[in-house]
Amino acid sequence: GQNIDQPTEMTATEGAIVQINCTYQTSGFNGLFWYQQHAGEAPTFLSYNVLDGLEEKGRFSSFLSRSKGYSYLLLKELQMKDSASYLCAVRAPSGGYNKLIFGAGTRLAVHP
Amino acid sequence: GAGVSQTPSNKVTEKGKYVELRCDPISGHTALYWYRQSLGQGPEFLIYFQGTGAADDSGLPNDRFFAVRPEGSVSTLKIQRTERGDSAVYLCASSFNSMGNEQFFGPGTRLTVL
Numbered sequence: 001g002q003n004i005d006q007p008t009e010m011t012a013t014e015g016a017i018v019q020i021n022c023t024y025q026t027s028g029f030n031g032l033f034w035y036q037q038h039a040g041e042a043p044t045f046l047s048y049n050v051l052d053g054l055e056e057k058g059r060f061s062s063f064l065s066r067s068k069g070y071s072y073l074l075l076k077e078l079q080m081k082d083s084a085s086y087l088c089a090v091r092a093p094s095g096g097y098n099k100l101i102f103g104a105g106t107r108l109a110v111h112p
Numbered sequence: 113g114a115g116v117s118q119t120p121s122n123k124v125t126e127k128g129k130y131v132e133l134r135c136d137p138i139s140g141h142t143a144l145y146w147y148r149q150s151l152g153q154g155p156e157f158l159i160y161f162q163g164t165g166a167a168d169d170s171g172l173p174n175d176r177f178f179a180v181r182p183e184g185s186v187s188t189l190k191i192q193r194t195e196r197g198d199s200a201v202y203l204c205a206s207s208f209n210s211m212g213n214e215q216f217f218g219p220g221t222r223l224t225v226l
Contacts, residue, residue, distance in 0.1 A: 004154075008152075033214075035217075041219065042116075042203065042217035042218055042219045042220060043155065043203075043217045044217070045214050045215075045216075048214070087154050087155070089154070094168060095167070095168060096167070096210075097143075097160065097162065097167060097168065097210035098210060099157060099160070099168070100145075100155075100157065100215060101157070102147075102154030102155045102156070103154050104152065104153050104154050105152075105153070105154050107152075
């Protein structure tokens with residue numbers, strides 16, 4: 001089966017660093033995505049990892065270990081606007097194309 | 113337009129009615145996906161189109177749900193005999209092709225079945 005796990009909720013302080021973990025068990029793997037979703041809005045793309053290691057993009061970094069079925073999203077210098085849900089999604093091959101399988105999301109609350 | 117658009121943004125209907133939800137993908141994107149998102153959950157895959165054909169409809173919950181994309185651009189998700197359990201946000205996404213890295217999401221249609 002397909003299973004993606006991430007914490008339901010996290011809280012952090014403005015200016016701090018937070019790490020959101022994601023573990024996955026899927027039949028096939030062609031990359032892992034992180035999306036940000038503010039309440040009532042569409043998910044927006046944050047990062048993509050297909051090889052092991054760390055991808056850095058400004059305040060956001062994402063790490064992948066394929067052997068462990070594990071990824072994390074690291075957010076630095078947190079701002080109030082970072083309060084949102086963060087969705088981990090695995091791209092898995094399915095009948096000749098790639099399907100995105102989403103976790104339930106992690107709701108991050110940033111407080112002053 | 114610049115992004116994926118969906119209409120209506122909100123739809124309230126009564127149990128048993130028929131509804132149509134529309135998605136306009138990014139111009140030139142051949143792959144189109146429909147998802148359903150319930151409160152506190154991630155998007156759940158419903159159906160995938162490559163061009164005009166539904167390449168994977170394995171996520172459609174039952175035969176009350178149907179989707180079309182007759183000209184390979186705009187898509188319509190159709191729900192017959194709506195039930196209260198159909199209430200959710202229906203998201204549409206498109207990507208350049210089926211192997212493309214990124215799916216671009218529309219703002220969604222919030223469907224409420226009373």
